Each structure stands twice: as structure tokens, then as C-alpha cells.
Amino acid sequence: xxxxxxxxxxxxxxxxxxxxxxxxxxxxxxxxxxxxxxxxxxxxxxxxxxxxxxxxxxxxxxxxxxxxxxxxxxxxxxxxxxxxxxxxxxxxxxxxxxxxxxxxxxxxxxxxxxxxxxxxxxxxxxxxxxxxxxxxxxxxxxxxxxxxxxxxxxxxxxxxxxxxxxxxxxxxxxxxxxxxxxxxxxxxxxxxxxxxxxxxxxxxxxxxxxxxxxxxxxxxxxxxxxxxxxxxxxxxxxxxxxxxx
Amino acid sequence: xxxxxxxxxxxxxxxxxxxxxxxxxxxxxxxxxxxxxxxxxxxxxxxxxxxxxxxxxxxxxxxxxxxxxxxxxxxxxxxxxxxxxxxxxxxxxxxxxxxxxxxxxxxxxxxxxxxxxxxxxxxxxxxxxxxxxxxxxxxxxxxxxxxxxxxxxxxxxxxxxxxxxxxxxxxxxxxxxxxxxxxxxxxxxxxxxxxxxxxxxxxxxxxxxxxxxxxxxxx
Amino acid sequence: xxxxxxxxxxxxxxxxxxxxxxxxxxxxxxxxxxxxxxxxxxxxxxxxxxxxxxxxxxxxxxxxxxxxxxxxxxxxxxxxxxxxxxxxxxxxxxxxxxxxxxxxxxxxxxxxxxxxxxxxxxxxxxxxxxxxxxxxxxxxxxxxxxxxxxxxxxxxxxxxxxxxxxxxxxxxxxxxxxxxxxxxxxxxxxxxxxxxxxxxxxxxxxxxxxxxxxxxxxxxxxxxxxxxxxxxxxxxxxxxxxxxxxxxxxxxxxxxxxxxxxxxxxxxxxxxxxxxxxxxxxxxxxxxxxxxxxxxxxxxxxxxxxxxxxxxxxxxxxxxxxxxxxxxxxxxxxxxxxxxxxxxxxxxxxxxxxxxxxxxxxxxxxxxxxxxxxxxxxxxxxxxxxxxxxxxxxxxxxxxxxxxxxxxxxxxxxxxxxxxxxxxxxxxxxxxxxxxxxxxxxxxxxxxxxxxxxxxxxxxxxxxxxxxxxxx
Ligand code: SF4
Numbered sequence: 001x002x003x004x005x006x007x008x009x010x011x012x013x014x015x016x017x018x019x020x021x022x023x024x025x026x027x028x029x030x031x032x033x034x035x036x037x038x039x040x041x042x043x044x045x046x047x048x049x050x051x052x053x054x055x056x057x058x059x060x061x062x063x064x065x066x067x068x069x070x071x072x073x074x075x076x077x078x079x080x081x082x083x084x085x086x087x088x089x090x091x092x093x094x095x096x097x098x099x100x101x102x103x104x105x106x107x108x109x110x111x112x113x114x115x116x117x118x119x120x121x122x123x124x125x126x127x128x129x130x131x132x133x134x135x136x137x138x139x140x141x142x143x144x145x146x147x148x149x150x151x152x153x154x155x156x157x158x159x160x161x162x163x164x165x166x167x168x169x170x171x172x173x174x175x176x177x178x179x180x181x182x183x184x185x186x187x188x189x190x191x192x193x194x195x196x197x198x199x200x201x202x203x204x205x206x207x208x209x210x211x212x213x214x215x216x217x218x219x220x221x222x223x224x225x226x227x228x229x230x231x232x233x234x235x236x237x238x239x240x241x242x243x244x245x
Numbered sequence: 246x247x248x249x250x251x252x253x254x255x256x257x258x259x260x261x262x263x264x265x266x267x268x269x270x271x272x273x274x275x276x277x278x279x280x281x282x283x284x285x286x287x288x289x290x291x292x293x294x295x296x297x298x299x300x301x302x303x304x305x306x307x308x309x310x311x312x313x314x315x316x317x318x319x320x321x322x323x324x325x326x327x328x329x330x331x332x333x334x335x336x337x338x339x340x341x342x343x344x345x346x347x348x349x350x351x352x353x354x355x356x357x358x359x360x361x362x363x364x365x366x367x368x369x370x371x372x373x374x375x376x377x378x379x380x381x382x383x384x385x386x387x388x389x390x391x392x393x394x395x396x397x398x399x400x401x402x403x404x405x406x407x408x409x410x411x412x413x414x415x416x417x418x419x420x421x422x423x424x425x426x427x428x429x430x431x432x433x434x435x436x437x438x439x440x441x442x443x444x445x446x447x448x449x450x451x452x453x454x455x456x457x458x459x460x461x462x463x464x
Numbered sequence: 465x466x467x468x469x470x471x472x473x474x475x476x477x478x479x480x481x482x483x484x485x486x487x488x489x490x491x492x493x494x495x496x497x498x499x500x501x502x503x504x505x506x507x508x509x510x511x512x513x514x515x516x517x518x519x520x521x522x523x524x525x526x527x528x529x530x531x532x533x534x535x536x537x538x539x540x541x542x543x544x545x546x547x548x549x550x551x552x553x554x555x556x557x558x559x560x561x562x563x564x565x566x567x568x569x570x571x572x573x574x575x576x577x578x579x580x581x582x583x584x585x586x587x588x589x590x591x592x593x594x595x596x597x598x599x600x601x602x603x604x605x606x607x608x609x610x611x612x613x614x615x616x617x618x619x620x621x622x623x624x625x626x627x628x629x630x631x632x633x634x635x636x637x638x639x640x641x642x643x644x645x646x647x648x649x650x651x652x653x654x655x656x657x658x659x660x661x662x663x664x665x666x667x668x669x670x671x672x673x674x675x676x677x678x679x680x681x682x683x684x685x686x687x688x689x690x691x692x693x694x695x696x697x698x699x700x701x702x703x704x705x706x707x708x709x710x711x712x713x714x715x716x717x718x719x720x721x722x723x724x725x726x727x728x729x730x731x732x733x734x735x736x737x738x739x740x741x742x743x744x745x746x747x748x749x750x751x752x753x754x755x756x757x758x759x760x761x762x763x764x765x766x767x768x769x770x771x772x773x774x775x776x777x778x779x780x781x782x783x784x785x786x787x788x789x790x791x792x793x794x795x796x797x798x799x800x801x802x803x804x805x806x807x808x809x810x811x812x813x814x815x816x817x818x819x820x821x822x823x824x825x826x827x828x829x830x831x832x833x834x835x836x837x838x839x840x841x842x843x844x845x846x847x848x849x850x851x852x853x854x855x856x857x858x859x860x861x862x863x864x865x866x867x868x869x870x871x872x873x874x875x876x877x878x879x880x881x882x883x884x885x886x887x888x889x890x891x892x893x894x895x896x897x898x899x900x901x902x903x904x905x906x907x908x909x910x911x912x913x914x915x916x917x918x919x920x921x922x923x924x925x926x927x928x929x930x931x932x933x934x935x936x
Contacts, residue, residue: 007923007924009873009883011923012883012922012923012924013883013886013887013890013918013922014887014890014916014918014919015918015919016919016921016922016923016925016926016927017919019923019927020923020926020927035927037876037924037928038876039876040873040874040876040879041873043870043873045866045869046866046869046870047846048827048846048849049849049853049862049866050846050848050849050850050851050852050853050854050858051850051853051866051867051870052850052853053870054866054867054869054870054871054873055870057870057874058870058873058874061873061874142826142827142828142829142830143827143828143829146828146829146830146832146833147829174786174830175786175826175828175830177786177790177826178826179825179826179827179828180826180827181823182823182824182825182826182827183908183909184906184908184909185823185908186473186476186787186820186823186824186908187907187908187909187910187911187912188476188477188480188908188911188912189476189480189787189790189791189824190826190908190909190912191911191912191913192480192790192791192912193786193787193789193790193826194912194913195912196786196790218915218916219913221914221916222899222909222910222913222914222915222916223912223913223914225898225899225913225914225916226912226913226914234916247548248548248549248550248554248758249548251550252548252550252704252756252758252762253529253532253533255758255762255763255765256528256529256532256704256762256765257529258766259762259763259764259765259766259767259770260526260527260528260529260765260766261766262529267530270526270527270530271530273523273526273527274527274530274531274534274674274709277523277709277710277713278534278674278675278709278710281675281710281711281712282712283712283715283716284512284513284516284517284520284712284713284715284716284719285507285508285509285512285513285516285716286719287506287507287508287509287719288508303729307732358746359746359747360746360747362656362660378729378730380730380734385745385747385748386745387742387744387745387746390745390746390747391689391693391747391748392693392694392746392747395686395689395690395693412715413714413715413718414711414712414715417711417712417715426676426738427676427678427736427738428738429737429738429739429740429741429742429745429748430692430693430735430736430737430738430748431735431736431737431738432689432733432734432735433730433733433734433735433736434732434733435730435731435732435733435734436732437732438684438685438686438732438733439684439685439732440600440601440648440684440685441618441684441726442599442600442601442604442618442619442620442685443600443604443620443623443625443628443644443647443648444488444491444492444624444625444644445491445492445495445496445618445621446644448644448645448648449645450645450648450649450652451600451648451652451684451685451686451687452598452652452655452656452659452685452686452687452689452690453685453686453689453690453732453733454686
């Protein structure tokens, strides 16, 4: 099975180790993973900012790069959903491209969803490493949760790690306030929303907060640190599941 | 061009109205108006006894109090008992539709008429009652003025058990069958008036009654 | 109502700095969200009911002209007068004309957002007619110097018990009370006199029923019943989109509206009013007028924002919106706040008068999930952003920045170069720490939080290096 890994622009720039963790998880599960060198961004920021032509151009580019694989997997519900749900919409007026988008969409997955529902993995490599121990709480990122149905998948995978206990926080499904460009256009409002999320993280008493989208995680980590919290770890679910990379 | 024509003109432009789609639209409209199709409804036991029980439970959840009596003749005494318990005056305005009951025998001074501001207790019947939500359906008429259930601080409603229907949809069908057209006012009442406008804290007795007492006649 | 939506950012900052408001918002949020969640549980087929509700609303707005004509005909048959208003000014003119015709000195009002849109109270006062708001929340605002509402269902949600206690003490000249039932009774007693003496009652309309020519009103306090039962004239002001086909449809929508709005299975009072009082009846108005209002709605029909006309004004989208929960309704600067307001304000009050609103959302889609008529609010907000860009309404730097970024992202080599430069620059900014305290390229981010430092090299660099070493 040939899987194209869509790294996402944020992971590329900020946290390459998440990309390597995704790679390890997929390879350990038996996939042949290809990382197209020319990939950049799925175009979601353009689409959400009202730049339809830019979004269309990047969608076409991404489709051309990834349509040759059996599956496309992204360590992000947000980017994964952009390919899966929005591409067919935003290319709706170009029938040929729309059909290619639809074909790709049906083979595009968020990482934990792919591991659970397509690969049906029994174990995850992080279990043997035991790198992360103790209690974690899970933040459900909005698009993954509400558009892709990512809810049980990461929890099922975390449950395969012996040293880890899941402690749910209040409002785990509430938005953290990131919202892409929202976070830099309305910084104070965005940070105030993040504060509510962080208070819930802290109240859960978990040692780490885990999530599936780096944007949210940067937001939560940035707010926790500004609030003076130095101890709560902020981790991508792929890092936790993959162990040492 | 008057405003009506201008507004409708713009709506038509938005819909790219032409003879063909107008005919299709009229068909959709006629179909909707004749089918009276119902949406999904919550499922519950609709046997008469179960309806009565559900109506009672739901009414109490709406902060109404409920008494059940055997026959119409028992109503005045039941109302008198309630008013005494609540230390409320034994005088009331009653909808003309209920004037025939022997209120005096129960020691109540009732006047059959429309309601006035000074009335402290209002006694009404109801057109029917809806078990789904614990709701009274009141239809206005000369015999059943609407304000009797509104102006007084206490509203006592007499409900015939045989008139408890399952859903609001059933109530509409009953109205179509028995009244033909809708009366001026249909008021669905579910418990005492209330407000949550100060700090989302529910307070009973906003502008209408502080308390609603239901006397169900099993018949 | 005056449009202050251009000041969104400053108003939002004001809300954030207002400690009392923050407390009130937090209190309200919990109640609205929990109550709704509990209330929808007893609908066995909640999703099916939402689908049915959306279909009912679509059925009408997809053929709105026909349904309006049908409603108008039916309403006339019942003895009502149907009038049409293009805009707020015409609403005011029509209502004042009706009032003058019937010698009206005082109007009691049940909550009507359209009357806020039109600035009707102001116009009535100017014409020498006294408007009295009778919904407790609206009354509180009216006696507080005509403060605008901050929520469509709970207009005074931004006020605390203490605020109301101070206010009533001041305007009623009564001893200060801090007991909510006592304050409510005080308002009741003041307003009862108005109910009895007003010659005209004015209400909005939750729905207009085409089958019967009726208006349906949803209230809890009983004020809606008072203003439509006691005065001799009743005027209904509604948007043209409020028509629904049948009484059955009304029942379906009623399963959703109170649950979504206040978490009730049904509102206390649900009144379906048809025609006027008959001579032998004891109560009810002798004259019934419908004012069907456009104010921007007709232009929405059939366009990109058509779905917005399904809205039944339940307020669930704002109750569940992380942004609304954080800044409250006044920040939005017009009648409608929250996600629905961020769509409606640009449509009705001008896209150029509300540049920030479509962007003031995280697109988390919690609103779309709770909306009882399934309006895809985030999609509509996104579409508005697109319209702004098309019309050149966004700041030039932003437009150029976006275009450049999208262009670079189409040039993989250039992009890779830019990304590795960016990663190193950010790493350098952090200066060995794991965070950046001030981000010069995006200063808004670091106003209220840090920006975590990057690893320093991009994934693509590290991946290429790894492949190289594996190959040797
Ligand atoms: S958009 Fe939907 S959720 Fe918001 S007020 Fe309208 S109907 Fe309610």
C-alpha cells in the first residue's frame, strides 16, 4: 500500500519531529510511505482568507502531487479536511478538476483515523519506548472533530500505550481560539479563548495535553507558558504514539 | 412602484422567476398545503392512561400543580380545596364556558365574564391538552376569553382526560375537525409565566400567572 | 439602529477589559449550553427534526414570492391589513401612521429585533408616541438610557443582578432590592399599568403561517400575550422570510426553537393569532396589521447567502460561539451578534460597514452544528471574506501578502527556501529559549501569549538529509 504523506506547512516549518513520527507510525504499520518533495501547503489559509484563486491554484497543485497514491494521510484534521471536504467544493466549477478532487478526497485521511479505520493497527510503537508516561488530556480540534469525525480514533490509539492514562478535561470539544489567521487578526480575543482552554487543561490535572493539529497546540502551548505554566507538556498525538523517532 | 411590488419584484429577480418555475413553485406550494405532512416526533406510549400520566409528569416539570378528579361535579370542590391550601381568595373569574358548574356549593364566589386587572384567580377550561410537552391548548371565543388565563396571578385550568392528545399535530387536527378555522387566539400554555432575563435565573410569575393548577377530570 | 460594526476591534478590546461583563458572560455561557444539551436529548430523532426544519424553511424561501402572496391573501381573509416596508424608515412611517389613525398615545412592545433594526422607538418618541418595552430584558435596557440589546433572546444578558438592582432603584425610586423575584415583581407592577392603558400592542413574529394567515409568537413572560390581547390595535412587524407553510410545520419548528434558544421543551406561551376580535368576544384587538419588512432580505434571496434566510433567530449559534462567549454581543456593533450577526450585519447593514465581522470567527463550526435549521454559518462567513477580497475591501498589505504567499506556495523550490529561512529566523528570535515573547511579523499573536520556538530546520531539510545518509 503506497501512502503519500502530506506533512502540512506548519509541521514542516515548526515541528518536523511530528512529520517523522507520522512516518514511523505508517511505516511500522506496513505502509510504503512517500513524501512528495514539491508539496507545500494545501491552500486552506488562502481559502479561509477569501483568496479563492490562490486556493484553487494550490488545490490543483496538491491534487497533481498526491493523486498517484493509494492514500493520502496528514497529521492534521484541519488540512486533511481541507483536501477531503473543501477541494471538491472549491473546484466545483471545473468538472475535470472537481472529479479529480473527489477521487482524491475519498482516499484522504487524518492520521489517527487512517491508523484505526483503514490500517486497523493492534499496537503502536510508542508503547515499547515508553517515552511519555502519566496522565494526558486530549484536545479535540474543531475541524477534525466536527467535519471528519475524529473523536474516538486518537483515544483508542492512546489506550494502547500502557504508561498513559487519559484524563478528559471539561470542554475538550470547545475551540481553543486558534482559528488560523484569526489568531493574528484578533490576537487578544484569540488569546482570551485560549485561556479558557488552558484553564480546563490545568484543571484536568493531566501532565500533558495532546492533540492532532499543530496550530491548536502552538496556541495552547503559547498561552500556557504566558500564564506561567512551565510543566504541562503540549504534544502532537503522533509524537506520543510513535515514541522515539 | 409601491413597496409591495418593489419587494416582490426583487424576490422574483433573485429566484429568476419565469412562467415555468412559477408553475412548479405553485405545485410545491399546493402540495405542501394539502399534505400537511408531519415531521419526526418523539416516540412514547399513546394509550389513554399513558397519555394522562405523561401529561401529568410533563405539566409538573413545567411547574404546574396537578389534581385528578373523577367527574365534572367534583371540580368546584377540588378548586376550593386548592385555593384554601394556597391561602388564596375564594373568589374567581371563570370563563363563561364553565359557568354551569355548581361553584357556589363549594363556597366559591365566581363571576362568568372576561378578566379584569383586579381578578386574583382565573378559572378556565381548555380546548385540549398535549401530552408531549404538558401543554394546554386554549382557543379563544366569547365563552372562553383569552385574558382569564393571563391577567390573574393564579390560573386554574380544568382538563378533560379524554381531551389529552399526544402531539401538537393532533391538537391541530382536532381544531380543524371541530372548529373548522382557527379562532382569533390559540394559546398553548405550559406552566406559569416566567422569565430568565436577570442572570438567566428562572423566576415564575413574569407578567402572567405565578401559578397554574390543573384539575384533570378522568370522566 | 446606528451601525457601529466598524469599531469591532476596539469594542472587543473593551469587552475583554470589562471584568464585570466577563463574569456575566461566563455565567450565561454555562447555562445556555448545558440547558440546550439536556433539552435536545428527549427528541428521539434530533437530527431528523433538524433536517425536516431546514426543509420546511427551504420550501418557503425557494419560492418566497409565492408564499408571501399566499400568506397575504390568507391574512386579509381573516380581517388583517397587510403592509409592506422596504426599509427601517418605511417601518417607522407605517407604524406611526397606524398609531395616528387610531389615536394611539402609548404602544406596548413585545420583543422585536426588526424594530431595533428600524430604530422604531426613537421614531415613535419623536412623533409623540410613547413606546414601552415589556420583555423584562428589553425593559431593563430601555430604562437604562435605551441601551441596545447584546443578545437576540436574552437582550440584557450582559447585565448582572447588581446592575439591575442599581438601575431599578434609580429609575423606580424604590428601595434597592437584590432579590431577583422581587425585582421581577417590581417590573411587573410598573408594566401592568402600561399593558392596561396602551392603545396599541406591537410584536415581532416568530413565524407567519401561510395555511391560516396567522402569526405565531413564542414567549415566556406573557408580555407577548398581553400586547396582543389587551390593546385595541395589534401591529406585527416581521421580516418577509418568516413565512412557513402549515400548522404541522409550526409544530416541527417548535420542537427545535425553544430547545435551541433557552433549553426548554416548549416555551411557556406559544400563541397563534389569526384575525381580529369578533364583536361578541371579550378580548382581543379590533385591528390587526402586518408590516412585512424587506430591509435587505429580498436581495439575499437566490444568492450566495440564500441559506441564511432559513434562520429562526434562536440564538444558539451565539450561545455556542467561542468569540461571542468571550466578548458578548455589544462588540458586534449592531442588532445581531455572534455568527448569525456576522453574516446578517454585512448583508443588511452593508459589507463595507462591517469589514471585521466575517473574520471575527475561528470557523470552529460549533455554530453550524447547533443551528436547528442547519445553516452552514462558517461557509457563509468564508464566502463573505471572499466577497470582501473581490471588492477590494481588505487592507492592501493583507491582499498583497496573501497573493504573494499563495504564489510562493506554488513554487516548491522558492517555498522550501523561504520555509528554511523562516524556521531559522524564528529560532534566532527565540534566542535559545523554547518560546518567542514578541513576534515582530505577527505582533497580535504575542499580545496575550507566547509563540513556541520552532525546531530550527524544516521537515523537508531533515527528511532530505535522512534519505541521503540512508543512501550512503
Ligand atoms: S443561525 Fe441558526 S443557530 Fe443562529 S440564530 Fe439563526 S437559526 Fe439559530
